[in-house]
Amino acid sequence: MASRQVSIASSVGLHARPAALFVQEATSTGLPVTIAKEGAEPVDARSILAVMALGAKHGETVTLEAQGDGADAALDKLVALLSRDLDAE
Template identity: 70%
Template sequence: MSQKTVTIASSVGLHARPASLFVEAASATGLDVEIGRPGEDPVDATSILGVMALGAKHGEEVVLTAEGEGADEALDSLVALLSRDLDAE
């Protein structure tokens, strides 16, 4: 299992558009990807409801985990996505 930590860059956190873009990217990996705050139970990163319910705000750290072949590369791309302000694009 691979794991990466990233700080949410989007000004509104993982709500609406940023959450949708993240879920779409996580789903495209074809892997079991989870996202959560450090020390808390993670949620399915391919579930828009789960990701939005997480309520991750701008500047908060989240932990991404993935299992399967290519997990490190998949997480690297998801980290790069969350490291951008998706609201400004």
């Protein structure tokens, strides 16, 4: 299983638009992807409700995990996405 950690760059965290963009990208990988805050259970990164309920705020570090062919490349894309301020774009 591939794993990456990334700090949330969006000023409002993973809420509304940034969460929707992240979920869309996670879904497009075709792989099972999870996201977790430190000390919390991982949630399905392809579920907008689960991602928003996670409550990841600006500056918090989350852990992404994916399994399957292309998992490393998929996580690299997701890390790059979360490393940008999606509210400013």
